[in-house]
Amino acid sequence: MTLETIAEKLSLKCKSSWENLKKDVSGGYAGDLLSDVMANSKAGDVWVTRQVHQNIVAVAALKEHAGIIVVQGAIPGKDTIEKAQKEGIPILISELPEFEVVGRLYQMIYSAQG
Amino acid sequence: MRSEDYEEYLECSYEIEGRDFIDAGIVSSQIKKGLKSKGIPESIIRRIAVLTFEAEINIISYAHQGTIRCYVLPDSVIIEAKDIGPGIEDIELAQQEGYSTADDAIREMGFGAGMGLANIRKSSDTFEISSVPGEGTYLKCVILLNGK
Numbered sequence: 001m002t003l004e005t006i007a008e009k010l011s012l013k014c015k016s017s018w019e020n021l022k023k024d025v026s027g028g029y030a031g032d033l034l035s036d037v038m039a040n041s042k043a044g045d046v047w048v049t050r051q052v053h054q055n056i057v058a059v060a061a062l063k064e065h066a067g068i069i070v071v072q073g074a075i076p077g078k079d080t081i082e083k084a085q086k087e088g089i090p091i092l093i094s095e096l097p098e099f100e101v102v103g104r105l106y107q108m109i110y111s112a113q114g
Numbered sequence: 115m116r117s118e119d120y121e122e123y124l125e126c127s128y129e130i131e132g133r134d135f136i137d138a139g140i141v142s143s144q145i146k147k148g149l150k151s152k153g154i155p156e157s158i159i160r161r162i163a164v165l166t167f168e169a170e171i172n173i174i175s176y177a178h179q180g181t182i183r184c185y186v187l188p189d190s191v192i193i194e195a196k197d198i199g200p201g202i203e204d205i206e207l208a209q210q211e212g213y214s215t216a217d218d219a220i221r222e223m224g225f226g227a228g229m230g231l232a233n234i235r236k237s238s239d240t241f242e243i244s245s246v247p248g249e250g251t252y253l254k255c256v257i258l259l260n261g262k
Contacts, residue, residue, distance in 0.1 A: 032224050033224055033225075033227040033229070034171075034223070034224040034225055034227075035168065035171075035225065035227050035229035035230055035233055036227065036229060038164050038167055038168065038233060039164060039229065039233045039236070043160070049224075051223070051224045053135075053223050053224075054136065055135065055138050055139065055223055055224070055225075056224075057139075058138055058139025058140075058142070058143070058167070059139070059167070061139070061143060062139060062142055062143060062146060062163045062164075062167055063160075063163070079136070
């Protein structure tokens with residue numbers, strides 16, 4: 001499943017790196033503690049978080065995440081967006097709370113994988 | 115064995131300033147790119163990315179300044195992180211998961227969960243840490259190319 005499909009189904013607003021929305025998402029990880037995400041997420045994951053400062057881009061780039069979904073309508077700053085654009089990491093915004101985003105995402109990704 | 119004794123295959127060294135959260139991750143990213151260009155396996159690079167990022171964040175969060183060095187040897191990669199700073203009073207305690215001395219500013223960014231040193235240890239095949247309170251901390255991680 002691509003990020004583009006996820007963005008459409010969850011009505012996400014993309015803020016950076018539109019060119020990478022065709023990337024395939026192999027799984028997901030949710031977390032707001034960056035060390036936890038560093039230790040436990042995998043390459044190809046879509047990362048769901050409430051953090052918006054620019055270090056999320058460093059984590060996503062190092063871990064080779066497919067993209068970041070920021071929840072609860074939080075708006076990343078200009079510096080975060082610029083860094084994401086530079087690193088090729090799509091940041092997508094959802095108005096929904098983290099629990100709801102993760103629930104829907106889980107259904108979508110794993111039912112698509114059978 | 116001191117770092118000067120290695121027969122160097124690749125060495126790179128990066129300076130890091132304390133409290134420079136804006137540039138956090140740049141050193142890890144450079145090391146990752148360097149290792150990729152050397153053809154180091156992806157699974158090894160992923161572990162090194164985790165531990166260099168944590169070492170980098172530790173220097174930024176707690177030290178005045180520091181250096182991260184990366185050596186690629188025929189059978190292993192060595193990461194050394196050395197800083198000038200307050201050091202660690204109780205190294206045993208600092209390695210306990212969940213223990214942290216991070217201030218609010220660090221925690222607000224999602225750091226300071228007390229997982230950094232544990233992540234570094236878990237990502238290494240050999241992990242050494244020493245510290246002199248009031249002077250600084252030295253960290254050495256060995257990642258075997260055919261390990262874990």
